[in-house]
Structures are given as C-alpha cells and as structure tokens.
Amino acid sequence: MELTRIRRTLLVVLGAVLAVGGCASGAADKGGGTAGAPATPAAAVLMMDDITAVFENGATVPQYAYIADLHDGCGYTAGWIGFCSQSGDMLGLVKAYDAAAPRNVLAKYTTVLQRLADSGSEDTGALGGAFVRDWKKAAQDPVFRRVQIQVGHDTYLTPAMKLSAQEGVKSELGRENLFDTALMMGQGSDDCDGMVKIAHETDKVLGGNPASGVDEARWLARFNTVRQEHLKHPCTPGRQNDWPQAVDRSQALQELADRGEWDLKAPLTVGADFAVTISRPQD
Numbered sequence: 001m002e003l004t005r006i007r008r009t010l011l012v013v014l015g016a017v018l019a020v021g022g023c024a025s026g027a028a029d030k031g032g033g034t035a036g037a038p039a040t041p042a043a044a045v046l047m048m049d050d051i052t053a054v055f056e057n058g059a060t061v062p063q064y065a066y067i068a069d070l071h072d073g074c075g076y077t078a079g080w081i082g083f084c085s086q087s088g089d090m091l092g093l094v095k096a097y098d099a100a101a102p103r104n105v106l107a108k109y110t111t112v113l114q115r116l117a118d119s120g121s122e123d124t125g126a127l128g129g130a131f132v133r134d135w136k137k138a139a140q141d142p143v144f145r146r147v148q149i150q151v152g153h154d155t156y157l158t159p160a161m162k163l164s165a166q167e168g169v170k171s172e173l174g175r176e177n178l179f180d181t182a183l184m185m186g187q188g189s190d191d192c193d194g195m196v197k198i199a200h201e202t203d204k205v206l207g208g209n210p211a212s213g214v215d216e217a218r219w220l221a222r223f224n225t226v227r228q229e230h231l232k233h234p235c236t237p238g239r240q241n242d243w244p245q246a247v248d249r250s251q252a253l254q255e256l257a258d259r260g261e262w263d264l265k266a267p268l269t270v271g272a273d274f275a276v277t278i279s280r281p282q283d
Helices: 002-019 042-057 089-100 107-119 131-138 142-167 172-185 195-206 216-232 243-258
Strands: 067-069 076-078 268-270 276-278
Touching: 042 142, 042 172, 042 268, 042 276, 067 131, 076 131, 089 107, 089 142, 142 172, 142 195, 172 195, 172 216, 172 243, 195 216, 216 243, 243 268
Parallel strands: none
Antiparallel strands: 067 076, 268 276
C-alpha cells in the first residue's frame, strides 16, 4: 500500500535526521540529539506519531488528508495534528510546503491563510469551495506528508524533548506524555494549561523531579493527575467545553505506565476509550 511505503520512507528519513541531531524530531538515534535533549530511537518517534493519530483521528497512522470545520473557533482543522487555519499554524505548514515543493496545489491559498491568521478569523468560506479538495490532493504527495511530520515535530516534539532533559524524564512513554500535552494544551511557558505549567506544578507537589531523584513512575502519575485537573477546569479560552471530555487521552497514557509500557514497543494497545492496537511498520 502507498501509505505503508510512506511510513517506511518516514522511518528512513527520521532515522537519518535523528542521527545527525536534526530538528525534525528534536532527538537523535543512538546518542545524538538537539541541544540538551535525550536520545530517542526513530521507531519510538514513529510510535509517538501513531499514538497521536489514535488520539486525533481514531486511526493507527497519521491522517494527513483529514480536514474539517469543527465549529470550535479554529476554522479548518486539518492534517495529522490538526493544523488550524485561524491560528496561523496551517499557514506555517503551507509556507513550509511551498519551500519544499514550489507551485504545489496549496500555494495559491497562502495570501488568504495569511489574512485569516492576521485577523484570527475562523471563516472557512474565505478559502473557497475547492480548498478541501486541494488539501486532500496535496495529502497524496509524499513531500507534503513529510512536511506535516516535520512541522509537527519542530513545534511540539522538540520542546517536549528539551523539557524531558530538564526534568530528567528518560522513558519513551514519559516523553510521549510531554509531547501529547504540548500538542494538545500548549508547549510554551506562558500557556496557562500547557506542558511546562503542568510539569512545574508536578515538581512543586512532589518537591522535585526525576532529575533530582524523584521516581519517574511516581512523577508521571502525578503529572497525569495534574494534567487531568487542567483538562477538567481549563483556563485556556474556548476550551471549557471540549477539554473536559478529553481526559481519556491522559488516562490512556497512564494506563500504559500502569502496564509497564515504558519503551513504547509495538504492538502497543492504547486503552481507555480508544481500545486500539498499534503495530510497528514493517521494514
């Protein structure tokens, strides 16, 4: 299948990027990595991407062609991590695609996406009736798929890996928890429900972190407890209705910890309300 071939290609590309410490993943295979970030094998990064697919789209591989107006203030939500037309992250993705593949089918929308991002508009009609079709067409292009992965990693996985180094989180599952929190709730220090805030609150409750000697399993369990409280009572504007319904995301990751799935080896069953088993792409 074409999707399987793309996954194999991504494994090779990620392995090469990780080995030289590139920013597409924020980590390196077998000893390298971004500044201050621990090493993460390419296979584990692929598993993290697949877990994201489970949480975002109920699928076991990234859904590059997904696009919908969820009427949640984001305009169009599209791609494997839900790039948003209102916030500007879809604009950043399309610009990266333009740089990698000039004259692509989405290039003509850059001006409108810029206007939507500048005004914070959720108007999907401004993009015209052909935008959804063109997005799905672009998703058939291996270059667009690779760009989606790279932009997602640069934006969320790299900060998660850096924070894992600071906090002393060494397991692949612990890093996945940070990655998923960053992706869903924000990766910056000023995000009131974000990854950094939750990690610091966890440190305060426990009087330290794995870097200072706190057991990682204990720290991660508390991290998930704190995260679930933020999900149930978010301070992030516009999330009071949907985030309380998404605590199963954190619960599913805690279930993996309870089962001892620290290295994210396939096959991996994601529980809670998801009940999906992810298998490793075949070489």
